Amino acid sequence: MSSRDPETPGNRAFATSAWVTNQATMSGQVTWLDEATGSFSVELTFNKAQLDALNVTDGEYAVFTTVAGGAAANAKYELSQTLSFQPEDDSASEGGSTGEGSGDEGSGNEGTDTAASGSLIWGVKESFRTYVTGTIASGAFELDDVAENATGEFVWSNGTGSYDSDAQIGELALTGSVHFTGHSGQLDVTLANPRVEITSETTATLYVDVTSKAFGSSPAVNETGVAFATLSLSSPVTSDEEISWVDAGATLTADGAAAFAGFYQEGQALDPVTFTLDLSSDSTPTPTVSVSSSSVAQGDALTVSVSGLTEGQKVSATVHSEPVALGTVSASASGTASWSWKVPTDFATGQHTVEVTDSNGTVLASTYFTVVAAEENDSTTVDKASSENGQTETVQEDTCTAYSVSGASVSWGFKQSFVDYIEGSIGNGSISGSWGAGSGAYNTESNRGSVSFTGSVHYTGHSGLLDITLSNLRIQVNSATSATIYLDVESKAYGDNPGVSASNVAFATVSLPTATQTGSVISWSGASVTLTSAGADGFMGYYSAGETLDTISFSFPLGDTVECDDTTSSTLSGTSASSGTPAVGLAAGVLGLGVLLMAAGYRSRARLLAR
Structure with a gap:
């Protein structure tokens, strides 16, 4: 391709040309499509920096053909086609587009910034959760506007953000916190308000607000927007209205290690992160239901929680297989609701489902849990003598547990x-x-x-x-x-x-x-x-x-x-x-x-x- 005076015919045009690329004579670039006609096609890639450096002001860009090296010049094969380029902001791909005729018909997808809601699933680090709730730290974690799924991961479901499908960049911000405590209150760490910044097709950064008490040699921390972990993204799963990144690898940063009370070093692998953006223009949060434990014993208490509702929305929860209604409640300002249910001592063991429905009976979300047999019965059989007939009868008496x-x-x-x-x-x-x-x-x-x-x-x-x-x-x-x-x-x-x-x-x-x-x-x-x-x-x-x-x-x-x-x-x-x-x-x-x-x-x- 060269720049020339378009009125100069034939081979003489090349003497004064300023070449940008000469792909037609490169090995493998010519593909003969029809032996009878001798037609061929080749794909040309234009480097914008090279074009800018030529600073052409008195001519036009054109693409040329000529005979192969060593053959006699022949004006019949010295053909040209002028090109025009669209501004970078309007083109479908960097550097412009080629076309037939005038060359001003671009092709490709146009990127858009799309408002989105979204959710995020992240367990922080499974070994840390086990340590906090185990016999060493003897601690616990508390959730605020966050749910826990059946595998122990934390679920944020009230996100907002944006995504540019062309540039493959975007952001998802969520609210809610996880509060870890242990060692009689000496360990005290809160991770809140996670935010994912998608920086490329394969990379992202996870930011969180961190509050922690001084622990050991680590000072107290109270910081917002800590670049806590880098994320390694695989190809997203897309649908008409959603785009999801599943199990993105998470690696603790230096800032994250310092903010996390020194429990782990920079470069430590954290639990993978799964996050979803709802790209529909009128998107609303998707309700998500979770239970306090995936396994509960007969006679024990089970907490059912749902998030992603609208404030004041009336919802009901029902346990199946044999239906047990847990009641109807109204969602809080943060779009959450919960029920506390004591599993009957004679409730069937095995897997069961809990469903959350709206006022019309439509199922909004469901999850499963398993009921296991209690270690001890809640009642004891005692024999009492009947004062009237002298016979012995068996009486069931409730005992305190x-x-x-x-x-x-x-x-x-x-x-x-x-x-x-x-x-x-x-x-x-x-x-x-x-x-x-x-x-x-x-x-x-x-x-x-x-x-x-x-x-x-x-x-x-x-x-x-x-x-x-x-x-x-x-x-x-x-x-x-x-x-x-x-x-x-x-x-x-x-x-x-x-x-x-x-x-x-x-x-x-x-x-x-x-x-x-x-x-x-x-x-x-x-x-x-x-x-x-x-x-x-x-x-x-x-x-x-x-x-x-x-x-x-x-x-x-x-x-x-x-x-x-x-x-x-x-x-x-x-x-x-x-x-x-x-x-x-x-x-x-x-x-x-x-x-x-x-x-x-x-x-x-x-x-x-x-x-």
């Missing part, structure tokens, strides 16, 4: 103002120790249970004159809305105060929020705590009964069934719910009226500052 608790976690700082006082310039002291893992039992039917925690917290100040140890924390859940904190209290004598040595002090009352259950873990978060009169006496009179203490959060992983006792059954409980040791009320005669820190005149000032 609780669940063992092990690896429980608790997060409680007692009272921040007291901590500031101890560690400040007045107390000039220190605080050491922490709460360990807890064990006990909990009854999901009566909302009662008792869990005792190992560990202790030791407060010292005023050059050792102030010395108090709180240990053996026990939480007695009395109902769905109330609990009691029991503690052992030890303090040194000082002044006219003989000190304190008391066990199982009913230290504080707890007002419980609604419990949340994820899998087999039941949790309470941010429960308000109030000091009791026994707690005020036990704590050397620093605070009065009714004083508001720091909020408390705790989680009970539920295990095997166990027999009920007075801590888990309201019918067996006595006047005080304890684990065999009576609650201690401390008399003023034992404790005195308080403890003097430095002098009578100093005491009131110190207490004021401590508050």
Whole structure:
């Protein structure tokens, strides 16, 4: 191809040509299509940079044919066709197009930016999930506007974004979070609001908001839009209205490793990511249903959750095979709804389906779960003698069943103002120790249970004159809305105060929020705590009964069934719910009226500052 004066005929045109490409004489470029006519075709590729460099202003671009090298010149075969090029923004492919005649008829698909909704499935990292919920970390995860599917992956279904099919770039942004906790609250990581930026046909980046407490040598993190992982994309699966990338390989970035509390190094493989863009112009979120566990025992609780609804939409859930209606609820502002269902003790074992339907009975989404046999029956057969006829009859009596608790976690700082006082310039002291893992039992039917925690917290100040140890924390859940904190209290004598040595002090009352259950873990978060009169006496009179203490959060992983006792059954409980040791009320005669820190005149000032 050359640029020339189009009026110059024949071979003389090539003497003044500026060649861009000369593919016609290259090996393999000529294809004879018809021996009789001698016609052929060849595909020419034009390099835009080369064309721009020629800077042709007084001629035109044209494509030429000529005889092969060594043959006599023959004007019969010296043919030409002028070309024109469309601007780059309007062409179907880079560099323009060729055509017959005028050459201005382009071909190809036109790319469009299309508004889209979408969803994303990602489990973060399976080994991390197992570690958090296992016996080492003894933790759990909480979901906000996110569902969990049958394989344990997390499902975001409220995405918005765009996709350019020509450029193969796009974006999908979603809301919702996964909150991981473990090691009695020391591990605390939240991953929220994932966003996928598609950068090419084969690459993308996953961004997330990360919040985490300091853990080990890793500092606390509170960052938005962290480039958490790179994604390796395979060919997408497309339909008329959707385009999906399935199991995209995810690799942790340096920024992601730093934000993820140092649990993994840069380059670590994460769980694959699957995401979908709905390209229909009037697209709406697709409802997705999930269950709290893919396998549930007879008598246990199952939570059914659905997302992708519209606010206020009325939906119903039904369990099959033998239909069991779970009720009708309205979707929240975030388009989610949930049901909690206790599997009947005689419910058929095997695989079952749960369906979510709208007000017209249309099935919006469904999933399956498996019911397994309970390890123990919920009733016991006893023989009783009939007083009327002397015969023996068999009577079925319901028995109370609780669940063992092990690896429980608790997060409680007692009272921040007291901590500031101890560690400040007045107390000039220190605080050491922490709460360990807890064990006990909990009854999901009566909302009662008792869990005792190992560990202790030791407060010292005023050059050792102030010395108090709180240990053996026990939480007695009395109902769905109330609990009691029991503690052992030890303090040194000082002044006219003989000190304190008391066990199982009913230290504080707890007002419980609604419990949340994820899998087999039941949790309470941010429960308000109030000091009791026994707690005020036990704590050397620093605070009065009714004083508001720091909020408390705790989680009970539920295990095997166990027999009920007075801590888990309201019918067996006595006047005080304890684990065999009576609650201690401390008399003023034992404790005195308080403890003097430095002098009578100093005491009131110190207490004021401590508050």
